[in-house]
Amino acid sequence: MSNQKEKLFTDFPPVSTEKWMEVINKDLKGADFQKRLVWKTNEGFNVNPFYRAENIEGFLSARNLPGQFPYVRSTRKDNVWYVRQDIDVKDYAEANRKALSLLDKGVTSLGFHLPKNNLSAENLKVLLNGIAPDKVELNFRTCISKTHELARLVVAYVTSQNLDLLKCFGSIEYDPFRKILKKGVDVPNWMDDAAEMVKITASLPRYRSISITGNLLNDAGAYSYQELGFSLSYANQLLGALVGKGLAPSLAAKKIKFELGVGSNYFMEIAKFRAGRWLWAEIVNAYKPPCPPYIECENTATDGTCLCAAKMNIHASTSRFNQSLYDPYVNLLRTQTEAMSATLGAVDSLTVRPFDEAFETPSEFAKRIAVNQQLLLKEEAHFDKVTDPSSGSYYIETLTVSLAEQAWKLFLETEEKGFYEALKAGAVQDVIAASSDARFNAVANRKEILLGTNQYPNFTEKMAEKLADPKDHSCGCGTGDKTALKPLAIRRLAEPFNTLRLATEKSGKTPKVFMLTIGNLAMRLARSQFSSNFFSCAGYQIIDNNGFPTVEDGVIAARNAGADVVVLCSSDDEYVELAPKVFDLLKGGKEIFVVAGAPACMDDLKAHGIEYFIHVRSNVYETLKGFNKRLL
Template sequence: MTDFNLKEMFPPVSKAQWTQQVVADLKGKPFESLKRTSPEGIEIEPFYTAEDRDGLPQAADQTVAGRSPGWLTVTRIRFRSAGDTNTALRDALASGADGVLLDLTGLNKADTDWKRLLNGLKLSENPIWFQTDGLAQTLVAKLREFLPYQLKGGIFEEPFFRYLRFGTPPGDRLAQLAEATRQTLDSPQFRTITLSSHVFHNAGANATQELAFLLNMAVELYDSLTDAGLSPEQFLTKTTLSVSVGTSYFTEIAKLRALRLLWQRLVGHYNAPLLNQQSLFVHAQTSTFHDATATPYTNLLRGTTEAMAAVIGGCNALTVHPYDTVFDEPGAFSGRIARNVSILLKEEAHLDKTLDPAAGSYYLETLTHQLAESAWALFLAVEDRGGLQKAFEQGLLRDEIEKSYQASLEAVKNGRVLVGVTKFRTDEGLATPPGRQPDEMPDSLPVLPERRLAAAFE
């Protein structure tokens, strides 16, 4: 039997040698023509090698991996009535969901039959996140009346969302959050503080802007909680980061990995060294910005790609929106399909078996680092302008995001394909959704709109 020395048969090849071979194969076409620039302004090389990865700060990058593989499949359910919603909650948990995001916005919480709503559910085992509308403390008080044990899940309350979206000041919402956090310190797995990038993403922000403005939002909120008497150890361990995941597959993977790097860097400024041992909790949801009403079943493809990017990027919880979310009230069928996307990624693709599957990819490791550095630079620039609220009032956030959105529109106009919208569009026999009425925006503040990229082409 012949012994093969693979090192002699396949000697190492440097990046310069690869480049030389590519130039030869191009037969006169310039090598630079293979490079492209991402929407974030990052130059993307035609190929990457170990030399690119070896130049990165690998010791710091180990934080992108999180603590353990896998994620929670979280279904979003909108409240209807106490009885109907209880049935929907129990059905979702019995059909593969690990947790539920219960949308309570617009609900009169004082008149709700909470015992009936949560009948048969044990929040110490089945995590439920409650999306409230400024009444976080009121919700916690109600739960405490009949749930004496430690809770799992949390509160999805975004005090700056209405400010950035409609110009409504956070006001009492910040005080409600502080008190809800204080009252649930004995339930470490019940996270009361949510910081999300959705308002930026749905206005058309690129990945750098989403990450940077999310950090600015965190500083603004944490300043308020510190003023309310909470310590960094108390509010940092009660925080959920919720991000939208779009269709740019590799960029979105790198975005979630960069978020962990940036978060560790930000937390380091709060003089809480023990927090480095705490597991950051990242909730990801598929994007409505990239969904279409034309040929809407293509939203299933978008949602699957986005879900894969989210779990490979390392999310701890995943919500897949039903394909008809942007034009209809999702029903049992679309809800089941959405939930099953996450389940299939676990049970058939086995993506929950590996911790940080993107680790070692020359391209993704490099892109993660580049996104983190560009986002940190923008974050610091906003802080130099006085922070999130002052930069918002000065129009900086809207102006920066508007540039990104217009660039995305131009890319589609100039040939970028939106499957089922600008190409491969067919009549699937679905009713054309009614046009969405524009929100009433105040003239006094440069608020952020909610958009869909496909809307201009449908």
């Protein structure tokens, strides 16, 4: 048997890249390889249709193992991540009951959002009753003005439990720039506040106290390299400031936690987490943080540098940016693939956002499903049993390096001014706003797809009555501050289409779109499907047909159906004769006439008076916005 296997390999000699390219170019029949098969990413680099072993020769990860500096493959040898769910604390006893229930359901990390007005040791004791700090990751957040007080309470509580503090893990989240990013409000004394947070939490070695909220950039529409590059500059600004305040680099670095979003660009997101760990390790290593002399560590470099300090701690959250109001169960598909990217990318903890978050306070059912999505990855797919399965993939390894290069370039550009100064000048916000606008334009033109929103929507679905009134969850801190800076513009990618659909619902009238299908069978069916999909994006009623023998029959049927829009679906050649006929028959009526396609005779048809054409190059959103204006 072994001889037979050996013979098989000799029967199929290796094929060179040049030979592959010869075959590809032959199949392209003269078409441009770069234009037809190379993907030009939004991250600023191109992706080829295939990669080979030669493409990753010399790559760092090829000789790197999980848990080894610079941690491309992971900061640990296993892939056990914390399943996190957050609790908005209003009543401490009730929040405790919720927390214990979540722990019974498989949650291993709790995030408590605490009110600023009644922080006390007694309330914290009620909140954490029955919860073991050495068995569950505990994360706390409150108004920035009360974060130091909260930190002291948490440190006092955990140290009073007589536990091994090296087994107690979590965070008290202080983010000095969150107020700028969310409200445009400056915090001038952030250096002192950040240094104080590190000092307060120093006695809890596994508690992080400085949060880098890159997920806010993600939610505002940043591309992966921007989220990563700006987050690294964000963190380096803080690390440099803490060291400047006299804190040990190793202590300061170990107090920093990255909160990153995870979007739907599946392989790119895996690469983002791998690249992020690598770049952060190099940044921290440049500070040469020494290991404390009283600790024997296996992860100390020959020069005494603490390599553990260079480990990036990542909490990932599935993206708010791409969650949709309509067809909300599609959000389950989005968050599931995002969760897969995050866990395959070896994040430390993960929050999956409930699928109904876009239109209501998440229901208990939606929150339970969000937890189960992670449990399925652990218990059914066994994602926690393999560390960095993407290692060795020519494609993902190349993405990792390419993304790291782009993020590093942005990092260096931002460092010239400093992240804080760039924020105050609005430079970071402007760059991300430009990316967001580009993505909104791509959705409007269907170059970026949101299933159920701008592609294959369910036009019978109604959501206006389910839409809850938006609630202000802010603490009011900084309201009315005269030092107004530019905040991030955070909105969901589906919002323009949501606005169209809601306008249709609230108008009390559902426009009827009639497909007048005639002529060439293949073309009329294809264009009817395209047009139905197009107009459904505004929630219009679609009336499709199998075809008409004459345009007269089609027009009569359209009027009998009470059509508001009549779409002619046929072939380009037939439009020369059919389109003017239909247009003339409809003259004087209330119906809007539309031709599906962009035929060569379009100019002639326009000269005849035909105004509306829909095709693959149409801006779907702007076109439907115009129809809404006329019909509603």
